[in-house]
Amino acid sequence: MLSKRQLRRVATWAVDSPNLLARQVNRAYHTRAFNREFNHDGVSVVDEDWDTLIVLDACRYDLFEERHDLPGTLSARESRAAHTSEFILGNFHERDLTDTVYVTASPILERGYQHKYDPSFHAVVNVWQEDGWDDEYNTVLPETMAEYALETAERYPNKRLIVHFMQPHYPFVGSGLALDKETVPDPEEIETDVWHEMMRERASITREEITEAYHRNFDVVQPHVRELLDELSGKSVVTSDHGNMLGERARPIPIREWGHPDGVYTPELVTVPWLEYESGPRREVVAEAPIDETEGDDAVEDDVVTERLRNLGYAE
Template sequence: MDTRSRLSRALRTPILFCRHANRLYHRRFGRRECNEDGVDPFEADWDNLFVLDACRYDMFERRAELPGRLERAESRASTTVEFLRANVDGRDLSDTVYVTANPQLSQHRESIDARFAAVVDVWRADGWSNEHGTVLPETVTEYALQAAEEYPNKRLVVHYMQPHYPFVGSDADFDGGDFSDPEATEENVWVQLLQGQTDVDRDEIWELYDGNLDRALPHVEDAMRELGGKTIVTADHGNMVGERAFPIPFREWGHPRGVYTPELVDVPWLVYESGARRTIRAATPDDRDESPDDDVVAERLRDLGYAE
């Protein structure tokens, strides 16, 4: 959806107009394309960078018991696409392999010049769970360990889909929408909540959201211990769960692009070291053209709750 279409839609829907106005404020009326106060994770020293999709710092601090030293960091982005554009676009990452459960890099491959040594799209046919409408965390860990064997002298970025919607980590049920079923609605859960299309208690949403992170953490820890070296666990962005936005103080849900509230940009930065460091060498980027059908990418993104 282009900028003009977004603005037209916002003008027709008051709450979306408020969101658009807040975005203009946070992006300084178009003078910046990302949160310039955020950290650049690719400048840090690590062998493995684990990215938990849409994981807030406060959520991680409250739920995670992973080994290592936890700090708070600030992301440069409030969406995955922003994260990729701000951190990998046009960058030489020929010493790095990107193992990802999120199709956004493939979706935006023409506008994001990602120069990785290789990209492992876990969300393709073999890694995708049709039952859950997402990539499960144990599958991501399995692919990450395989990538470490195939590319023993590369840094690894391992992008887990959880705790991002859809909710697969809780059996909680409630009236107002079956959010465990990615086919239940054409609108993602956060858009339903934003527009008042469903009446669900925030505590119930938090239970589901927390459950998604809980579902992933044991598999993240398995990967941390198996891969060894220096690992950083972080997130591409956070998520709002009915907190007041700024400067227009309406209740915001989800992770709208270009809005940099603490709930959206405060992310975990967990450092864990175990065993010998890898010897990292750059390589010629993998130029194999395995781009999936655009319809497949669009279907995956719909299941993951991305609404454009």
């Protein structure tokens, strides 16, 4: 069932953008009339065999296959998610993960603690807080993530490690495109990110320009993934939480879809890379009680989380 807020959105979409209204119909189709909160056909990543799981946010399989030059064996997997919130809910919610430390550039987990997620990690390192956030690019840069990941691996040598990079997810680092100026800054707008501007067909950038910027964002993160593969001992897996639509046709209503809307499980959104690489001895993993481990202030102000999410293209 749709909430009152969602119903208001649908009414607005019907006037503002038929594409957004059609997306809601497609979402109902994929989630079986909104009865599924994530893609149940996807792999449970925490049940797979790895010492380090490197997550590249919004990285499509075909992009990874075409542009990567990393060591290891690559295959395709089906994700449980078309959105990071679904990835967290489908893989981490109510799971005993006290043998795992989560190092993340994304504020999605922090927002979810207040609403619907209940994971039990041994520790969480929120790199997106003040000292890890880059104000110029409005994201966490991949070199910062790699630095935090290596420090965390040294600090917790007997834990599994999840390293959640932001790239190739928007914003596009160093693209030269003023994509943020294509969005609507009015907080009263229903959606404000660049993908919804593309859905509304009112962004001035072309499909080719935004695709190239997205591809280059993968090139930006790849050297730092290689650094982790070189430095971290054991079995590492490089994957993604979900893919990204770049104007391909969705289904069952064949609108051109952009971004990564939750509840829309097209191949472009749920087919993700799964690169396995082993180097050196495996980690001896031990589960221990959760600790209060945050970088920066212990308490994260809600408006800070909201601002970070908007910077990353997530509409409230």
